[in-house]
Amino acid sequence: MSDTPPLSITTRKLNLWYAKFQALINVDVDIKHGIITSLIGPSGCGKTTLLRCFNRVNERYGYVTTTGEIKLLGKNIYDPDVSLIELRKSVGMVFQRPNPLPISVYENVVFGMKIHHERSQLTRAALDEAVEKALTETGLWKDLKDRLDHRATALQLEQQQKLCIARLLPLKPEIILMDEPCSALDVEGTRAIEELMFALKGRYTIVIVTHNMAQARRASDECIFMLLGELIEHSRTEDLFLKPRNPKTAEYIEGRYG
Amino acid sequence: MNRDPKTMFTETPLVRSKFRQEAAAKWIFAGMAAAMIVPLLLILGYLVERAWPSLSLGFILDVPIRGMKEGGIWPAFVGTIYLVFISLAVSAPIGILAAVYLNEYAKDNWLNRIINLAVINLAGVPSIVHALFGLGAFVYAAKFGYSIISASLTLAIMTLPVIVASTREALASVPRSFREACWNVGATRWQTIQAIVLPNSISGILTGVILQVSRAAGETAPIMFTGAVFFKAVQKGDLFPYQLHEQCMALSMHLYTISTQVPGVKESIPFATAVVLLGLVLVVNAAAITLRVWLRNRKKW
Numbered sequence A: 001m002s003d004t005p006p007l008s009i010t011t012r013k014l015n016l017w018y019a020k021f022q023a024l025i026n027v028d029v030d031i032k033h034g035i036i037t038s039l040i041g042p043s044g045c046g047k048t049t050l051l052r053c054f055n056r057v058n059e060r061y062g063y064v065t066t067t068g069e070i071k072l073l074g075k076n077i078y079d080p081d082v083s084l085i086e087l088r089k090s091v092g093m094v095f096q097r098p099n100p101l102p103i104s105v106y107e108n109v110v111f112g113m114k115i116h117h118e119r120s121q122l123t124r125a126a127l128d129e130a131v132e133k134a135l136t137e138t139g140l141w142k143d144l145k146d147r148l149d150h151r152a153t154a155l156q157l158e159q160q161q162k163l164c165i166a167r168l169l170p171l172k173p174e175i176i177l178m179d180e181p182c183s184a185l186d187v188e189g190t191r192a193i194e195e196l197m198f199a200l201k202g203r204y205t206i207v208i209v210t211h212n213m214a215q216a217r218r219a220s221d222e223c224i225f226m227l228l229g230e231l232i233e234h235s236r237t238e239d240l241f242l243k244p245r246n247p248k249t250a251e252y253i254e255g256r257y258g
Numbered sequence B: 001m002n003r004d005p006k007t008m009f010t011e012t013p014l015v016r017s018k019f020r021q022e023a024a025a026k027w028i029f030a031g032m033a034a035a036m037i038v039p040l041l042l043i044l045g046y047l048v049e050r051a052w053p054s055l056s057l058g059f060i061l062d063v064p065i066r067g068m069k070e071g072g073i074w075p076a077f078v079g080t081i082y083l084v085f086i087s088l089a090v091s092a093p094i095g096i097l098a099a100v101y102l103n104e105y106a107k108d109n110w111l112n113r114i115i116n117l118a119v120i121n122l123a124g125v126p127s128i129v130h131a132l133f134g135l136g137a138f139v140y141a142a143k144f145g146y147s148i149i150s151a152s153l154t155l156a157i158m159t160l161p162v163i164v165a166s167t168r169e170a171l172a173s174v175p176r177s178f179r180e181a182c183w184n185v186g187a188t189r190w191q192t193i194q195a196i197v198l199p200n201s202i203s204g205i206l207t208g209v210i211l212q213v214s215r216a217a218g219e220t221a222p223i224m225f226t227g228a229v230f231f232k233a234v235q236k237g238d239l240f241p242y243q244l245h246e247q248c249m250a251l252s253m254h255l256y257t258i259s260t261q262v263p264g265v266k267e268s269i270p271f272a273t274a275v276v277l278l279g280l281v282l283v284v285n286a287a288a289i290t291l292r293v294w295l296r297n298r299k300k301w
């Protein structure tokens, strides 16, 4: 590679404590823009915690302390002029269990827009257009265009998860964080979500947590291995799996930790 | 092969003993269920039977005559509606909004937990204690005197903790993942509450409030100390017979009066009064259940 892509997420000496328990230890990470980066490691190693740092949602728990620096697109997200609301608007999150809101498909997709705009700024036509665009991008339009008024919580799990991705798109996020987005899905659903990730790649920085190593291998360009709150290795996915630099990484990918 | 195929699937003594236990358990549980329901039905049947000679729409709409020995119960009926309505108009908004604050905004720290504990304990305070508080606070200290206002506020204080507790429970039953979904697209707490939390807990909240109607309607002590009277002359069928600063009659109090204080009341009248009170409560509860079912069917997750 001649010109390195710009960095999307960088952290320096990132430490995080849940009360007295240190869940992240001196994490330095550089995640590149426009590619898919996967985050692997045994359960409890802090993958979810790290992901949740990037939109500062950990702070919802009162007992969390964070030190160190986190920059998104070069901007320190702990700067005093950073609005959490705007931050979370540009950094979308997809969860382990699909969590569409208990309202219609249509309302789910426009939920974010309605939250971030005055009522008067949104025309029906603009909303309709946004819904069609987001659902088309996520491959749901064909299936759901006649069921836009159906309850999102009644959809199949795979559609629910795609919808959770679709509802981020109208907000034009820079970064999409996914926390084991396929763990509630079957093989078909998993493949569909992976294809969707490929389709979205380039425009968005995607960070995906997975404990499925095959998925990390298939679906990501770069891979980060974490262990007990520390970042052990970060390299191109092929390199990490074929010639890991750190012996701990090698042990993990050979299946020696659970 | 270590088991004889001929007897492999036949009953063993152990299986027979399990069946006996199963049957015994079933009969004990059924017996307890009957022990609960039968007395209720007997009470209801007995009440209605004894009340029968007096039961009619006229009984509700008429005023008592001849020193409350005959006639109807209109002043008490309207009085109860006044008290219940005003007390809930005060306690429901305060209770619901306070519960929203405690559940959605306040940090989960020791103070919040102590408040929660206090609320739960307050919900169990005997009504006579509320009555004394109401007497001191509203009748004397606030100088409302013996009045509908004092009695309603006392009932409001009595129902408030239960409304807070039931509302909190309804709010807490909305899955956390919905809230997280909202926060992660940058919704504020108020936007989250408005768009997701309240619509999904409204059925539980309303049920909790409506169930307090029966409590407010049934309690005697709090209103006896603060604003209910034995008798008040009222026009038959008058919908607005009372002023807020006046005392009023109430069904529970009236029932107490005519059953214990007035000699020579026509025998069926106390029973009919009880049936009306019971009927009022049943109607309100049925309404609560209907509302709940209707709202339930609209939300599915």
Ligand SMILES: Nc1ncnc2c1ncn2[C@@H]1O[C@H](COP(=O)(O)OP(=O)(O)O)[C@@H](O)[C@H]1O
Pocket (backbone or CB within 6 Å): A018, A021, A023, A041, A042, A043, A044, A045, A046, A047, A048, A049, A050, A061
């Ligand atoms: N909300 C929390 N409160 C306290 N400890 C937590 C919380 N969330 C996670 N932890 C702890 O932090 C560590 C890392 O958790 P997590 O980031 O969820 O791991 P992973 O996603 O890699 O399985 C675990 O030991 C876990 O017990």
Ligand SMILES: [Mg+2]
Pocket (backbone or CB within 6 Å): A047, A048, A049, A179
């Ligand atoms: Mg996790």
